[in-house]
Amino acid sequence: AGDATTRDLIGWIERFHDLVREHQAELTELDSVIGDADHGSNLARGMDAVVAKVQADAPTTPADLFKTVGMTLVSTVGGASGPLYGTFFLRFGGSAGAAEALDATALGAALRAGLDGVVARGKAAPGDKTMIDALTPAADAWDAAAASGASVLDAASAARDAAREGRDSTIPLVARKGRASYLGERSAGHLDPGAASTTLLIEALADALAT
Ligand code: ADP
Ligand code: MG
Numbered sequence: 716a717g718d719a720t721t722r723d724l725i726g727w728i729e730r731f732h733d734l735v736r737e738h739q740a741e742l743t744e745l746d747s748v749i750g751d752a753d754h755g756s757n758l759a760r761g762m763d764a765v766v767a768k769v770q771a772d773a774p775t776t777p778a779d780l781f782k783t784v785g786m787t788l789v790s791t792v793g794g795a796s797g798p799l800y801g802t803f804f805l806r807f808g809g810s811a812g813a814a815e816a817l818d819a820t821a822l823g824a825a826l827r828a829g830l831d832g833v834v835a836r837g838k839a840a841p842g843d844k845t846m847i848d849a850l851t852p853a854a855d856a857w858d859a860a861a862a863s864g865a866s867v868l869d870a871a872s873a874a875r876d877a878a879r880e881g882r883d884s885t886i887p888l889v890a891r892k893g894r895a896s897y898l899g900e901r902s903a904g905h906l907d908p909g910a911a912s913t914t915l916l917i918e919a920l921a922d923a924l925a926t
C-alpha cells in the first residue's frame with residue numbers, strides 16, 4: 716500500500732463505523748460496569764451521523780473530512796466521549812491539512828496532534844484509565860515505525876498492536892478521570908470502555924490501509 720489518500724481516510728472512517736456497530740453492545744457492557752452504560756450507543760449514534768454526512772457530500776481533502784467528522788461527533792454524542800473524539804478528529808485534520816497523500820511520518824504527526832488535543836481537552840495522564848492509555852502507545856509505536864522507514868501499513872500494524880496492549884493495561888488501573896473515577900478503587904479490575912473504542916479506531920485504520 717502507498718501513502719494514504721483522502722479516499723483511504725474515508726475508508727478508515729467507514730471501517731470505524733462498522734467496528735463500532737459490530738462492538739456496540741460490548742462497549743456498552745464495559746461502560747455498564749464502571750460508567751453509565753452508554754458508550755456503545757453514544758459512538759454508534761455519532762458514527763451513524765458521520766457516515767451519513769460523508770456519504771451525502773464526499774470530502775475532497777483530509778482537512779474537510781475530519782472537520783465534518785469532528786464537528787458531527789461533538790454535536791451528536793452526548794457525554795465525555797463526544798468532545799474528546801471530536802477534538803481528536805479536528806486536530807487530526809488540522810495536522811493533515813489538504814495533502815493529496817499522507818506518508819507514514821505525516822500520518823504519525825496527525826495522530827500525535829489528535830492525541831495532544833484529547834489530552835488538552837480532557838486533562839488525563841497516561842495511567843488514568845482512559846482512552847489515552849490506548850492512544851498514547853499507538854502514537855509512540857507509529858512514530859517509532861515511521862522513523863525507521865516503515866510504510867503506512869506497517870506503521871498502522873505496529874500502532875494497532877500497541878493500542879491493544881495499552882487497552883488491556885487499563886484493566887488493573889484505578890480510574891482518575893471520567894465517570895469511572897467516581898468508583899475509586901472499585902474501578903480496578905475492569906477494561907476502560909474508551910480505551911476499547913479507541914483500539915477499534917486504530918484497528919480500523921490498519922484495516923482500511925490494508926485494502
Ligand atoms: P460518559 O462517561 O460521559 O457517559 P462515554 O461513556 O461515551 O461518556 O465515554 C466514557 C469514556 O470516555 C471513558 O471510558 C474514558 O475512556 C473516556 N474519558 C472520560 N473522561 C476522560 C478524560 N478526561 N480524558 C480522556 N478520556 C476520558
Ligand atoms: Mg458512559
Ligand code: MG
Nearest residue numbers: 751753794795
Ligand atoms: Mg453518559
